[in-house]
Amino acid sequence: MAILAYQLFIVFSLLVVRLVAPRHLLTACLIWSGFTIFNLFFWPLILVQLAVVWVTFSVLQPKEIEKPAPATKKADSPPPPRPAPAATASPPAIRADAPSILTSVHKAVTDFNRSIDRASALQQASYRIERVMHAEKLRIETALTMARQNIQLEAFFAEAPGNRASYENTVADISRLREKSGAKGEAVESERDPDVPDFSLPPRHADSETADAIAHRIGQLQQQREAFLVDLKLSLDRDGVLREQFFRVMEASTHRKIWAALQQRLRPRVAPASKTLAEIFKAVEAARPKQTEPPAPPARKTPQQAAELILRPGIHALAAQLGIRHLVHFTRVKNLPSIMRHGLLSVEAADRRGIQKLANDPLRLDGHLDAVSLSIEFPNALMFYKYRQLHPDDRWVVLLLKPEILWNHNCAFCTHNAADRRIRSRTWPELSAEPSFRSMFKEAPADSPPRSTQGLGPADPTDAQAEILVRGDIPPSMVVEMVFEHPDDMEAHSHITACRSTLMKTAGHGYFGTRRFVRQIGRAA
Numbered sequence: 001m002a003i004l005a006y007q008l009f010i011v012f013s014l015l016v017v018r019l020v021a022p023r024h025l026l027t028a029c030l031i032w033s034g035f036t037i038f039n040l041f042f043w044p045l046i047l048v049q050l051a052v053v054w055v056t057f058s059v060l061q062p063k064e065i066e067k068p069a070p071a072t073k074k075a076d077s078p079p080p081p082r083p084a085p086a087a088t089a090s091p092p093a094i095r096a097d098a099p100s101i102l103t104s105v106h107k108a109v110t111d112f113n114r115s116i117d118r119a120s121a122l123q124q125a126s127y128r129i130e131r132v133m134h135a136e137k138l139r140i141e142t143a144l145t146m147a148r149q150n151i152q153l154e155a156f157f158a159e160a161p162g163n164r165a166s167y168e169n170t171v172a173d174i175s176r177l178r179e180k181s182g183a184k185g186e187a188v189e190s191e192r193d194p195d196v197p198d199f200s201l202p203p204r205h206a207d208s209e210t211a212d213a214i215a216h217r218i219g220q221l222q223q224q225r226e227a228f229l230v231d232l233k234l235s236l237d238r239d240g241v242l243r244e245q246f247f248r249v250m251e252a253s254t255h256r257k258i259w260a261a262l263q264q265r266l267r268p269r270v271a272p273a274s275k276t277l278a279e280i281f282k283a284v285e286a287a288r289p290k291q292t293e294p295p296a297p298p299a300r301k302t303p304q305q306a307a308e309l310i311l312r313p314g315i316h317a318l319a320a321q322l323g324i325r326h327l328v329h330f331t332r333v334k335n336l337p338s339i340m341r342h343g344l345l346s347v348e349a350a351d352r353r354g355i356q357k358l359a360n361d362p363l364r365l366d367g368h369l370d371a372v373s374l375s376i377e378f379p380n381a382l383m384f385y386k387y388r389q390l391h392p393d394d395r396w397v398v399l400l401l402k403p404e405i406l407w408n409h410n411c412a413f414c415t416h417n418a419a420d421r422r423i424r425s426r427t428w429p430e431l432s433a434e435p436s437f438r439s440m441f442k443e444a445p446a447d448s449p450p451r452s453t454q455g456l457g458p459a460d461p462t463d464a465q466a467e468i469l470v471r472g473d474i475p476p477s478m479v480v481e482m483v484f485e486h487p488d489d490m491e492a493h494s495h496i497t498a499c500r501s502t503l504m505k506t507a508g509h510g511y512f513g514t515r516r517f518v519r520q521i522g523r524a525a
Contacts, residue, residue, distance in 0.1 A: 003045070014053070018060040018485065029057045047109055118210045125214040127204050133497040134199045138227060140262075141256050146234075147245035191299050196261045197225060223494065233266055234510070242333050280321045280458060314434045322351045322441065324459045326400040326480065327374040327468060328511070330384050331397040332358045333489050336482070340496045343400075344372050344474035358394075360387055368418060371469040374401065376440070377457075380417075380465050381514045395489050398511040400481040404468060406437070412469040413437040415462075431469070440466050483511050 010032060017028040036049045153300070157164040179232055199222045205211040236243040243266075250259045329344060335358055342355060348369040350357040359375075360383075378396060388396060405411065413430035414423045424432070430436060440461040451462055483502050484490040 005437065007230045008051065011056050014056045014060060023273060023281075025057065025060060029053050034317070043112060047112060047225075068193070085440050113431075118207070118213065120349055121207075121210050122213055122217055126217050126221060129199065129218065130195050130268065133193050133221060133225055136258055137330060137401045138223075139258060140232065142247055143253065143255075144235075144242075147242055150240055150245045150249070196257050202442065215461070219494065223490075226466055226502060236266060241521075264362045282317070283321060301312045312407040313433070315437055317331040318434070319403055322459045323457070324376060324406070326403060327376060327405055328379045328381045329372070329374050329399045330396055330511075331360065331399065332385075332391075333484070333493070334358055335396050336397060336493050337496060339399070339479070342473070342474045343476050343478075344470075346370050346372050348475065367424065368469050370473050371412070373418065374405070374468040374470060376461050376466070376468065377459050378464075379511055380467060382465060383417075384512075395486060396512075397485075398483040399479050400483070401474065402480055403476045405474065405478060406468070409474070412471075413440055414467050414469060415442075417463075417465040418467055418469055420465075463496075485512050 014025065014028055014032075017161050017463055018025050034234065036053070066148075085353060154168070175461045193418065199218055199454070201218060205214060236246060239457070247266075253259070268320045331339070338355060338357060344358065345353070346353065346369060347357070347359050348360075384396075388394075409434065412418075412428055412433060413436040414420075415436070418422055418424075426436075439478055440463075441458070442462060451460075456462070479500065481500050481502055482493075482497055489504075
């Protein structure tokens with residue numbers, strides 16, 4: 001009612017101005033408009049009040065303003081007599097100003113309606129995803145709480161033999177009391193099998209700006225879920241007891257869809273521990289097809305053919321048996337836009353194309369300026385730490401790449417650092433052969449700790465500085481994930497990472513720490 005009374009007061013004030021000083025009616029409307037815009041902060045109320053002001057003006061404005069100028073005049077008719085100037089006549093400029101103000105008001109109302117429609121479409125497109133994400137997160141956090149309670153109960157039972165019986169009797173008494181009181185237990189909603197988020201885009205909206213806003217919002221939601229799951233995995237990997245109890249709670253729950261989606265991310269994806277490297281190599285040799293005829297002499301290749309992808313089924317089979325999930329490359333965050341546009345390029349290729357690139361090692365003491373350096377499963381922690389200390393003002397990102405680079409690209413397999421004299425003394429054909437790839441996983445020499453003591457998995461090279469040299473461009477499609485250390489870097493590059501980014505929650509850990517630490521707490525997802 002107060003708002004309605006205020007609008008009636010505005011109409012009354014304009015009516016008084018119209019009766020007392022008609023020539024100042026437009027000025028009074030402009031004053032009311034300025035007062036409305038600068039003193040009110042609620043857009044619907046601002047638009048209503050502006051509409052009241054200018055509708056009142058259109059009704060009360062002097063008749064001279066409403067008269068349109070004659071379009072044409074007849075030549076044979078005498079001009080009408082010019083009326084005497086009246087004291088209350090308005091200046092002609094008012095006729096030009098009033099329509100422009102009404103047009104601005106109409107444009108403001110139209111823009112407001114468009115923003116309302118866009119917000120409504122955005123909410124409709126993301127509401128279900130947000131609701132399902134919230135339900136999934138709530139159930140996972142509830143399972144974590146139950147797992148921690150189970151751990152506390154197990155500790156309580158271990159304190160004294162009679163604690164378990166006392167606890168079970170108490171639970172039985174509570175159950176009998178609930179049955180007598182007629183309590184029905186949990187609601188039906190909690191017993192239903194909840195869905196998992198579906199981030200597929202809806203049919204494209206007719207308005208391109210609205211469609212882009214919907215796509216951006218869904219991408220943000222997917223990144224939020226990925227960050228939550230990565231944080232969950234790191235928490236479970238640090239505490240094996242909590243991990244085991246969490247698995248038990250989820251397996252006993254009715255959340256089948258959520259548990260099925262989580263198992264692929266939370267369970268370790270490495271080769272079976274029962275297989276030794278010797279058994280793996282033996283299985284690969286047994287699966288290799290037997291050759292009955294001597295191979296034909298290799299034909300001379302043109303430079304174009306030599307640059308094409310090289311298919312090596314032996315390395316493919318061995319990498320699959322070892323359980324290699326990805327290759328790794330660390331670089332400065334500033335290089336990301338160029339990498340996602342041109343791919344990973346060697347120093348020589350970048351200079352040839354005139355692409356500005358911040359190289360980790362511009363000198364390349366290994367002598368391979370035409371190759372990109374990668375690692376298997378984990379970065380070269382010593383070199384990574386060295387470069388971060390040399391360039392403390394730079395931000396870094398770790399790229400995880402598809403393992404098929406090993407058998408689809410021209411690679412050299414270096415058992416040690418490529419600048420090591422034991423590697424520099426060998427030729428590229430020797431380094432690119434299958435035996436060189438096998439030697440990356442051989443047992444450590446006698447003066448070094450054995451692989452079992454180091455806690456290495458089958459996919460981990462024996463030497464932490466072992467690397468892969470790749471000749472030729474590595475396209476952006478080979479990048480499957482990007483691990484950032486700082487959240488602002490991940491947010492700033494969300495438009496080019498296409499939901500492939502992950503935030504390393506704990507600084508100095510994971511891919512920004514040491515390989516030994518990661519082997520102790522589990523591999524980062």
